[in-house]
Amino acid sequence: MRPPLFSLLTMLVLPHQAVSQSYDNLARVEVLPGWRTDTNDHVAALQITLKPGWITYWRAPGDAGIPPHMTFTGSREIESVTPLWPTPQVLGDYGMISIGYMNGVTVPLSIDLSPDAGVAEIAGEITIGVCEEICIPVTVAFESLLPLDGNPDAAITAALASQPVGAAEAGVQDVTCQVSPSQDGLQLNAAIAMTGLNGGEHVVIETQDPSIWVSEAVVTQHGNTLSAKVDLMHPSGEPFGLQRDGIRITVIGEGRAIDIQGCRAG
Structure with a gap:
């Protein structure tokens, strides 16, 4: 058995940023700066908001989906970032199964800071697939300071509570x-x-x-x-x-x- 043609074409289309930028009004990405933990790590999130009725995909989206990809180049005082994907839905796309989220998702980020980090900065890009009747890869840049005195955020807390x-x-x-x-x-x-x-x-x-x-x-x-x-x-x-x-x-x-x-x- 070989990967469906749709998946192979997706792999070819995904890196072409010019394609995704033409449709970047379909998705808005905001950094929720979150809070510092007792172990001096940081919890933040990417809040992805889509046009009503559109979907985006989980980390393992199925043959009908486009896998998300994050980069964090440009960040300061950060050693590693781990996305914590909330529980997704099983969605049907024209007879094929995909795994994802309707209208958007808040993805918590577990951030390992540099030793003795003060105010950190997270910056990078996320490429996601967004689908309604068609599926389009969208690339959005993001950046935000991560303050020392941040407070727990209700949207992040809810997303953490919905983890598998x-x-x-x-x-x-x-x-x-x-x-x-x-x-x-x-x-x-x-x-x-x-x-x-x-x-x-x-x-x-x-x-x-x-x-x-x-x-x-x-x-x-x-x-x-x-x-x-x-x-x-x-x-x-x-x-x-x-x-x-x-x-x-x-x-x-x-x-x-x-x-x-x-x-x-x-």
Whole structure:
């Protein structure tokens, strides 16, 4: 199985900034400067507001989506930034599944500051896909000071509260992964034993290497076990390795998502 043509065309279109800038009125991006933590790190957010009825995508958007990409060049007193994506929705795009957000999203940022940092500055660009009847990559620049005396922000707090929960908290009892060769790469079968299944759960599987293409999961349920089967392919077409402790599985269900880190051999 190979990546759909839509996904391959998206990879080609995405870097062309001139295309996205022609449509940058579709999305507004604002930095919410947030607050300094007790450990002298910082919590901020990017608030993405779209035209009504438009959608944008989660970090693993599915074959019908455009993956978001952030850069933070131009920042000062910042060593690293980790986006914390809130629980997304499963959306249908003309018979294809995508994962994302309607009308916009607030993405908290966990910011590791330089030692003894005072007032820091975050600056960079975000490229996102925005879709209604058509899908367009949009690139927006952002910058903001991150003050020492910032206060907790209600929008950031709400977005943090809507993060996927961990495996233990969600009642996940066991996760196994069987990996076998396929015609184009590898096939992975994950079995997730857990409580609280409602039926209709969607499963997304990611690897540590973002260049590896992962198909949409075929999901079945047998009692309290979800099974998810995906195909994986390296863009070079060459053989590649897969570390089970680097596999990330997200189960998206009614009003919640579960973030599972790693799996054991099945």
